[in-house]
Amino acid sequence: MGEAIHVRMYRDEDLPAVLNLLRASLGESPLLQRTAELFQWKHIDNPFGRSVMLVAEVDDTVVGLRTFMQWQLDYGADIIRCGRAVDTATHPGYVRRGIFRRLTMEALDVARDIGIQLIFNTPNERSRAGYLTMGWSDVGPVRVLVRPHPTRLLRGGHKQFPNLDELVPMATPFESDSRLAAEIADWGLADGSNHRGLRTPRSTSYLRWRFAGHPTARYGAVVRSAGTAVLRANLRKGRSELVISDALGPNPTEAIRSAVRISKADYDVAVFPPGSPGRRAARGAGMLTVPGIAALRLVARPVDVLEIDVLNTKSWRLALSDVELL
Numbered sequence: 001m002g003e004a005i006h007v008r009m010y011r012d013e014d015l016p017a018v019l020n021l022l023r024a025s026l027g028e029s030p031l032l033q034r035t036a037e038l039f040q041w042k043h044i045d046n047p048f049g050r051s052v053m054l055v056a057e058v059d060d061t062v063v064g065l066r067t068f069m070q071w072q073l074d075y076g077a078d079i080i081r082c083g084r085a086v087d088t089a090t091h092p093g094y095v096r097r098g099i100f101r102r103l104t105m106e107a108l109d110v111a112r113d114i115g116i117q118l119i120f121n122t123p124n125e126r127s128r129a130g131y132l133t134m135g136w137s138d139v140g141p142v143r144v145l146v147r148p149h150p151t152r153l154l155r156g157g158h159k160q161f162p163n164l165d166e167l168v169p170m171a172t173p174f175e176s177d178s179r180l181a182a183e184i185a186d187w188g189l190a191d192g193s194n195h196r197g198l199r200t201p202r203s204t205s206y207l208r209w210r211f212a213g214h215p216t217a218r219y220g221a222v223v224r225s226a227g228t229a230v231l232r233a234n235l236r237k238g239r240s241e242l243v244i245s246d247a248l249g250p251n252p253t254e255a256i257r258s259a260v261r262i263s264k265a266d267y268d269v270a271v272f273p274p275g276s277p278g279r280r281a282a283r284g285a286g287m288l289t290v291p292g293i294a295a296l297r298l299v300a301r302p303v304d305v306l307e308i309d310v311l312n313t314k315s316w317r318l319a320l321s322d323v324e325l326l
């Protein structure tokens with residue numbers, strides 16, 4: 001067990017070994033298959049740029065992976081270049097030997113060299129402990145808004161993954177809606193709020209990649225005159241879930257209200273920051289914050305000196321589409 005660990009940049013020919021490592025270490029679910037297409041979408045085709053990717057080898061076998069997706073967050077007129085710490089894995093036979101630590105510290109140097117100013121992520125419990133020993137700080141919980149449909153929740157659970165068409169028959173596929181594309185271009189980056197806060201700029205190229213181009217998750221839209229709700233279906237613990245992934249445009253009230261009214265899911269779920277039009281719309285549609293429930297915890301690590309207090313949860317304005325990559 002004393003073999004030398006060699007760290008180097010990821011090369012395209014590492015892909016099969018890296019996918020096997022991700023499967024062995026993180027597992028797979030019906031919604032999250034570790035396919036080459038998903039890896040390509042996430043780490044190569046991303047409009048913010050190719051990910052920083054490092055691997056660890058023992059005897060020419062890949063036993064560790066560390067990736068930072070390149071990202072951008074706006075804060076008012078300021079643009080912050082970010083990395084998203086995702087897809088970190090150490091082969092189960094090589095854990096607790098410092099591989100995650102070494103890969104992460106070396107990846108931070110690469111990130112700094114290419115101008116990344118801030119790393120953020122929502123780690124699981126296992127890796128979170130490690131991040132907190134490497135200069136990351138806890139920003140806080142990502143609070144969800146939920147609307148249960150009690151009569152449906154009382155019915156038995158589901159086994160099959162639901163289609164969005166079943167949950168919201170009126171939703172149009174994100175990719176084929178040309179009116180949506182035109183409206184997004186018109187709405188530009190605005191979310192109709194005067195608050196400043198860290199959020200992904202919703203450029204047309206970003207939205208196309210994020211929602212229309214996703215290789216595994218199918219997104220739909222409910223489009224109304226001043227706003228659009230971006231939706232996907234999910235199955236969680238035998239319950240069908242309507243995920244309101246994003247709200248676009250200056251006033252998504254009608255779009256979100258229609259989606260929730262029509263929803264045939266067991267419950268609907270969303271994340272919108274306080275004071276945002278999406279939050280107002282979700283509350284107006286009967287969605288509630290559930291105290292104590294936070295599916296995710298946000299952590300961050302400045303790589304550069306930043307004037308924004310990135311460790312204060314009030315500096316962030318995230319929707320579900322900003323934190324998850326499904």
Ligand SMILES: CC(C)(COP(=O)(O)OP(=O)(O)OC[C@H]1O[C@@H](n2cnc3c(N)ncnc32)[C@H](O)[C@@H]1OP(=O)(O)O)[C@@H](O)C(=O)NCCC(=O)NCCS
Nearest residue numbers: 025088089090095096097098099100101123124127129130
């Ligand atoms: C989490 C994971 C990446 C850690 O990899 P690793 O190479 O074993 O980690 P390291 O040996 O570099 O540990 C670095 C620090 O992380 C923390 N850590 C690692 N594994 C931990 C665990 N199981 N429980 C608590 N803390 C842990 C410790 O602080 C550790 O430092 P220490 O050993 O000096 O106490 C690895 O267990 C793994 O691949 N897990 C499955 C995939 C996964 O969960 N990835 C995270 C996705 S967000």
